Amino acid sequence: MKSIFSEDTRLARMLDVEAALARAHAKVGTIPAKAAEDIRKAANPRTVTADRIAQLEKEIGHDVMAVVLALSEKAGDAGRYVHLGATSNDITDTALALQLKDALAIVEEDLGYLKAALLSLARKHRKTVMLGRTHGQAAVPITFGLKMGVFALEVQRHMERLREARPRICVGKMSGAVGTGAGFGPRALELQELVARDLGVGYEEASGQVVGRDRIAELIALLAGIAASGEKFATEVRNLQRNEIGEAAEAFGERQVGSSTMANKENPVTSENVCGLARVVRAFVIPAYEDVPLWHERDLTNSAAERIMIPHALILVDDLLMKLVDVFRNLRVYPERMRANLEATKGQVMAESVMIALVGKGVGRQEAHKLVQDAARRARQKDVDLTDTLVDDAKIAKALTVKEVHIAMDPNHYLGAAVEIVERIMKKYG
Numbered sequence: 001m002k003s004i005f006s007e008d009t010r011l012a013r014m015l016d017v018e019a020a021l022a023r024a025h026a027k028v029g030t031i032p033a034k035a036a037e038d039i040r041k042a043a044n045p046r047t048v049t050a051d052r053i054a055q056l057e058k059e060i061g062h063d064v065m066a067v068v069l070a071l072s073e074k075a076g077d078a079g080r081y082v083h084l085g086a087t088s089n090d091i092t093d094t095a096l097a098l099q100l101k102d103a104l105a106i107v108e109e110d111l112g113y114l115k116a117a118l119l120s121l122a123r124k125h126r127k128t129v130m131l132g133r134t135h136g137q138a139a140v141p142i143t144f145g146l147k148m149g150v151f152a153l154e155v156q157r158h159m160e161r162l163r164e165a166r167p168r169i170c171v172g173k174m175s176g177a178v179g180t181g182a183g184f185g186p187r188a189l190e191l192q193e194l195v196a197r198d199l200g201v202g203y204e205e206a207s208g209q210v211v212g213r214d215r216i217a218e219l220i221a222l223l224a225g226i227a228a229s230g231e232k233f234a235t236e237v238r239n240l241q242r243n244e245i246g247e248a249a250e251a252f253g254e255r256q257v258g259s260s261t262m263a264n265k266e267n268p269v270t271s272e273n274v275c276g277l278a279r280v281v282r283a284f285v286i287p288a289y290e291d292v293p294l295w296h297e298r299d300l301t302n303s304a305a306e307r308i309m310i311p312h313a314l315i316l317v318d319d320l321l322m323k324l325v326d327v328f329r330n331l332r333v334y335p336e337r338m339r340a341n342l343e344a345t346k347g348q349v350m351a352e353s354v355m356i357a358l359v360g361k362g363v364g365r366q367e368a369h370k371l372v373q374d375a376a377r378r379a380r381q382k383d384v385d386l387t388d389t390l391v392d393d394a395k396i397a398k399a400l401t402v403k404e405v406h407i408a409m410d411p412n413h414y415l416g417a418a419v420e421i422v423e424r425i426m427k428k429y430g
Helices: 006-028 033-042 050-062 063-074 075-081 088-124 144-171 188-199 213-242 269-283 285-290 301-329 335-344 350-359 365-384 386-391 394-399 400-407 419-428
Strands: 129-134 137-143
Touching: 006 033, 006 050, 006 063, 006 075, 006 088, 006 188, 006 301, 033 063, 033 075, 033 350, 050 063, 050 350, 063 088, 075 269, 088 144, 088 213, 088 301, 129 400, 137 144, 137 419, 144 213, 213 269, 213 285, 213 301, 269 285, 269 301, 285 301, 285 365, 285 386, 301 335, 301 365, 350 365, 350 386, 350 400, 365 386, 386 394
Parallel strands: none
Antiparallel strands: 129 137
């Protein structure tokens, strides 16, 4: 990802665009075919060097014109046709579209790896029962596989968003100074289509001097969403690794050190790193949207922010996604601790199950809720298992036998469609 946004690659992509422009000119007959070929041969970073461009930029104070002059020098007589009719953003925005095309391919690949890691855990633990938690409190049983399936589908949605957004994001332009195409002559629209088709990117059907920055805002918003989900997944690992929960944990090497002083420590440092990086990515959303309202057909207020924002957001998302892949591929899962935490609630988490069982026996839903609520409160006050207060309750005993109470109190009998949900996910997305 870093190489995509290096200065060398940026130069290479700008030269690719200049070469494509020359080829398009030749096809519509505005320059000789041999001139286009000479420009193509010269348009590479080995011939048009970064050092020469830097020297020219220092003299003239314009980065794109420095590239144009350096390419013209190496193209011989064909140099007279370099950059014909174009404005700077025709080159830079189209070069950026090529970079974004490559970058989004990496992000999509990363998301695929993460989804596969999560689905693998979902399959393996589709029947591994654990506490579901809401408000940080014990709720009702869930399976660890379902939890991982939920995460996998969130990743799947990001992959779908990326694929949907790619045609809107990977867009260049070749329409001149203020978007009219006047400098390209009567076949300007055809020329723009030829350049875009040649390079394999989209083009602005109507633009000012720059590609609309709403497209960049969409890119950054997409990356921020991916980063937010990444922080969500990492936060779950961090919480499950807490000593008082201990149901899952990051891998920890034999020689790895958790603390310089507390020799017992095994910290979820990769997940914490992911959370920190995700916050930086989301911080780019504001400047991305601030860059949308440019003056008239363009100004330069977006440029400095984008040179920082775009590569950093993509590099950080690539990094945090691959760190998450490593976390979930090597996650330590502790089903015995999950079972122990369930049992530590002394049956309180099965209250809904008992209520539903009572309703099944003809007790009104509201009455059943009150009966179980009172029994659960008595159990907490006496510090006994909920089963004890349920079987001692005369009103509940009229509806449920002791055996039926025990069945209702078994977490394995109250997983709903959790296993089937995971199996359907595997079949559809695995």
